[in-house]
Amino acid sequence: xxxxxxxxxxxxxxxxxxxxxxxxxxxxxxxxxxxxxxxxxxxxxxxxxxxxxxxxxxxxxxxxxxxxxxxxxxxxxxxxxxxxxxxxxxxxxxxxxxxxxxxxxxxxxxxxxxxxxxxxxxxxxxxxxxxxxxxxxxxxxxxxxxxxxxxxxxxxxxxxxxxxxxxxxxxxxxxxxxxxxxxxxxxxxxxxxxxxxxxxxxxxxxxxxxxxxxxxxxxxxxxxxxxxxxxxxxxxxxxxxxxxxxxxxxxxxxxxxxxxxxxxxxxxxxxxxxxxxxxxxxx
Amino acid sequence: xxxxxxxxxxxxxxxxxxxxxxxxxxxxxxxxxxxxxxxxxxxxxxxxxxxxxxxxxxxxxxxxxxxxxxxxxxxxxxxxxxxxxxxxxxxxxxxxxxxxxxxxxxxxxxxxxxxxxxxxxxxxxxxxxxxxxxxxxxxxxxxxxxxxxxxxxxxxxxxxxxxxxxxxxxxxxxxxxxxxxxxxxxxxxxxxxxxxxxxxxxxxxxxxxxxxxxxxxxxxxxxxxxxxxxxxxxxxxxxxxxxxxxxxxxxxxxxxxxxxxxxxxxxxxxxxxxxxxxxxxxxxxxxxxxxxxxxxxxxxxxxxxxxxxxxxx
Amino acid sequence: xxxxxxxxxxxxxxxxxxxxxxxxxxxxxxxxxxxxxxxxxxxxxxxxxxxxxxxxxxxxxxxxxxxxxxxxxxxxxxxxxxxxxxxxxxxxxxxxxxxxxxxxxxxxxxxxxxxxxxxxxxxxxxxxxxxxxxxxxxxxxxxxxxxxxxxxxxxxxxxxxxxxxxxxxxxxxxxxxxxxxxxxxxxxxxxxxxxxxxxxxxxxxxxxxxxxxxxxxxxxxxxxxxxxxxxxxxxxxxxxxx
Numbered sequence: 001x002x003x004x005x006x007x008x009x010x011x012x013x014x015x016x017x018x019x020x021x022x023x024x025x026x027x028x029x030x031x032x033x034x035x036x037x038x039x040x041x042x043x044x045x046x047x048x049x050x051x052x053x054x055x056x057x058x059x060x061x062x063x064x065x066x067x068x069x070x071x072x073x074x075x076x077x078x079x080x081x082x083x084x085x086x087x088x089x090x091x092x093x094x095x096x097x098x099x100x101x102x103x104x105x106x107x108x109x110x111x112x113x114x115x116x117x118x119x120x121x122x123x124x125x126x127x128x129x130x131x132x133x134x135x136x137x138x139x140x141x142x143x144x145x146x147x148x149x150x151x152x153x154x155x156x157x158x159x160x161x162x163x164x165x166x167x168x169x170x171x172x173x174x175x176x177x178x179x180x181x182x183x184x185x186x187x188x189x190x191x192x193x194x195x196x197x198x199x200x201x202x203x204x205x206x207x208x209x210x211x212x213x214x215x216x217x218x219x220x221x222x223x224x225x226x227x228x229x230x231x232x233x234x235x236x237x238x239x240x241x242x243x244x245x246x247x248x249x250x251x252x253x254x255x256x257x258x259x260x261x262x263x264x265x266x267x268x269x270x271x272x273x274x275x276x277x278x279x280x281x282x283x
Numbered sequence: 284x285x286x287x288x289x290x291x292x293x294x295x296x297x298x299x300x301x302x303x304x305x306x307x308x309x310x311x312x313x314x315x316x317x318x319x320x321x322x323x324x325x326x327x328x329x330x331x332x333x334x335x336x337x338x339x340x341x342x343x344x345x346x347x348x349x350x351x352x353x354x355x356x357x358x359x360x361x362x363x364x365x366x367x368x369x370x371x372x373x374x375x376x377x378x379x380x381x382x383x384x385x386x387x388x389x390x391x392x393x394x395x396x397x398x399x400x401x402x403x404x405x406x407x408x409x410x411x412x413x414x415x416x417x418x419x420x421x422x423x424x425x426x427x428x429x430x431x432x433x434x435x436x437x438x439x440x441x442x443x444x445x446x447x448x449x450x451x452x453x454x455x456x457x458x459x460x461x462x463x464x465x466x467x468x469x470x471x472x473x474x475x476x477x478x479x480x481x482x483x484x485x486x487x488x489x490x491x492x493x494x495x496x497x498x499x500x501x502x503x504x505x506x507x508x509x510x511x512x513x514x515x516x517x518x519x520x521x522x523x524x525x526x527x528x529x530x531x532x533x534x535x536x537x538x539x540x541x542x543x544x545x546x547x548x549x550x551x552x553x554x555x556x557x558x559x560x561x562x563x564x565x566x567x568x569x570x571x572x573x574x575x576x577x578x579x580x581x582x583x584x585x586x587x588x589x590x591x592x593x594x595x596x
Numbered sequence: 597x598x599x600x601x602x603x604x605x606x607x608x609x610x611x612x613x614x615x616x617x618x619x620x621x622x623x624x625x626x627x628x629x630x631x632x633x634x635x636x637x638x639x640x641x642x643x644x645x646x647x648x649x650x651x652x653x654x655x656x657x658x659x660x661x662x663x664x665x666x667x668x669x670x671x672x673x674x675x676x677x678x679x680x681x682x683x684x685x686x687x688x689x690x691x692x693x694x695x696x697x698x699x700x701x702x703x704x705x706x707x708x709x710x711x712x713x714x715x716x717x718x719x720x721x722x723x724x725x726x727x728x729x730x731x732x733x734x735x736x737x738x739x740x741x742x743x744x745x746x747x748x749x750x751x752x753x754x755x756x757x758x759x760x761x762x763x764x765x766x767x768x769x770x771x772x773x774x775x776x777x778x779x780x781x782x783x784x785x786x787x788x789x790x791x792x793x794x795x796x797x798x799x800x801x802x803x804x805x806x807x808x809x810x811x812x813x814x815x816x817x818x819x820x821x822x823x824x825x826x827x828x829x830x831x832x833x834x835x836x837x838x
Binding site (some may be wrong): 487 | 619647649668669670671673674678679685686688689690694697699700701705708709710711713751752754755767
């Protein structure tokens with residue numbers, strides 16, 4: 001029981017971090033970025049390359065990986081999203097193709113065998129019969145800190161408030177002197193950075209492989225679908241629902257079924273309550 | 284040449300296409316025939332996708348789910364229960380059509396991006412379930428091999444695959460020429476206006492789903508009896524989905540010739556790249572080409588060629 | 597005369613916003629009713645409610661005495677009601693003839709599958725709304741706003757409605773086009789078709805309607821002859837936005 005509680009809490013924190021960059025783009029840009037999983041992969045592989053292959057200090061590796069993620073986000077916005085004029089379905093298809101391209105690029109550079117990343121923070125912590133790696137603990141704490149920072153950024157800073165304005169009403173924001181293109185670009189950069197950092201922690205929790213982008217993408221999709229858009233709090237709540245569902249399934253039923261309920265959740269919510277559990281005006 | 288109506292000109296072109304393709308085994312190698320067979324099956328899947336998504340605008344990210352249902356049904360029936368293929372394939376098609384109604388449920392209430400997401404979830408769900416539920420039937424992660432094949436040798440299989448593709452293509456082409464085809468295209472352009480013209484869009488969409496699922500099931504069933512084996516990761520895979528969608532899009536969505544041309548182009552491109560880039564890296568070139576083409580002209584190669592011609596004129 | 601369309605105590609809320617508030621009015625068979633009111637009065641919402649594109653929160657909508665509130669849009673159209681939109685929305689990648697054909701299609705899938713399309717009927721409809729025969733092969737992008745309205749009218753009339761709801765039919769049209777569309781409506785009226793017409797262009801509206809209903813804030817504020825309603829102080833106040 002304690003095991004489920006602790007594992008669930010930790011995993012959920014990680015999932016919230018993974019999902020938040022995806023919901024951010026959906027809320028501000030109104031497009032589903034199916035290549036979001038590629039940020040995670042690029043971030044994780046970049047970190048792996050800098051730290052484990054080249055032997056850079058962890059902090060540098062992390063900063064570089066995050067920078068690459070942000071740059072990737074900007075490029076994606078400029079070269080794909082803007083060219084397709086925000087056509088939702090076209091962006092969805094194009095980003096899916098991009099994800100496959102990135103996957104192939106990763107195979108080309110790093111080959112297609114899975115790689116084990118050293119834990120970012122080694123060691124385990126025993127508490128009440130449960131064992132917790134410091135690594136996942138660090139990931140969870142980091143994700144809480146990052147989410148808190150993001151919340152402060154969105155609510156307190158000028159750029160963050162501009163993002164909120166654009167997510168509510170693009171035309172209205174443009175009239176009040178906000179440049180939606182610039183805000184979008186910033187959002188794509190932040191989303192890329194968040195994806196990269198999420199990817200590093202996710203990879204340190206599981207492993208590195210060219211197919212690693214699918215699982216987190218499905219989780220991020222579930223969070224958007226179930227949680228509704230634009231709410232960091234909504235993302236947090238749904239990430240916990242999914243995290244606890246997975247941990248409970250793994251512990252009590254079978255490890256192979258851990259993803260099944262996430263998929264069922266997406267399907268059932270979209271069929272029964274297409275507006276999401278926490279409300280969403282348009283489809 | 285005497286003046287022909289567009290209809291008879293099209294019929295003539297179909298006949299010409301069939302004649303050339305049926306004569307081809309006389310001149311090409313067995314290896315090339317195998318490549319053609321792969322292209323024919325891809326064309327069937329791409330036409331199935333396109334009949335639903337290219338026409339009505341309901342983008343399916345779950346076609347491998349439908350194809351997989353057809354393939355697994357006939358594989359399990361014939362391999363585990365010794366059901367003759369003459370029975371197991373029709374059953375597989377019917378089962379796939381029933382599964383298509385599952386797909387249809389979300390389409391009643393949502394469209395666009397969310398619809399694509401549910402179908403994607405269906406595919407991933409199937410991938411996980413197939414490995415866990417009754418592995419004694421599905422073969423679990425490893426799948427099933429040693430399934431009965433319908434024909435032996437490249438040439439016999441070439442004729443079979445081509446005939447299947449040709450029948451599907453001509454049937455779908457005839458369908459699109461009817462007023463149902465027109466109404467389905469109209470749904471893709473403006474669903475509300477179709478309802479506003481007094482048509483029951485739910486029934487029309489259900490029809491499109493059933494046809495698409497029927498073709499997917501048929502293709503999947505014949506494919507598994509061509510390969511002789513089935514494995515979940517090869518079927519319920521984003522790369523497979525990607526190949527289907529790209530084949531349909533690259534040739535031109537909303538057409539019948541587009542997916543066929545796209546499937547042939549992509550299969551041979553992949554084949555040509557094999558000596559240069561063995562392994563999965565081929566997807567890099569292939570995906571890159573597809574991505575650039577898609578961003579330049581989302582309506583596909585046909586529209587791109589037409590556009591260029593128009594600009595020159 | 598009998599009541600063809602009747603709305604009773606219709607309430608529609610969008611979240612906290614009340615679009616129509618216990619609205620009631622009726623249209624007699626063969627009558628032409630003008631529906632006027634300032635922007636945001638709820639006129640277009642009423643059309644959407646009648647067509648079933650939106651569902652009301654309370655109240656009843658009757659067509660020929662039958663309560664139609666639970667019917668889907670296509671079933672309502674089969675019972676004889678149709679509408680046009682403020683902004684015409686043609687099927688962009690189909691030619692004009694095919695656009696009209698969508699309105700002519702039979703309800704049965706089987707008949708759609710086996711029966712050939714009736715090109716003569718398409719041409720006749722195009723002609724009846726004043727679209728020249730050479731436009732039949734054009735795509736909507738080649739048409740003027742006026743011609744797009746005519747096209748939409750043709751597709752709407754193709755469903756053989758008893759009552760047609762016209763939403764801002766004169767918006768964006770030239771004087772000549774307004775005259776053409778007006779003439780068209782007058783002809784159909786003479787043939788016994790019932791109309792509900794929403795328009796801001798009161799001068800063009802006046803000769804086309806028997807009676808006017810004025811709305812503000814989702815409720816009827818005046819009803820009667822054109823001159824009477826437009827002279828009503830409450831209506832004038834609503835338009836001036838006091």
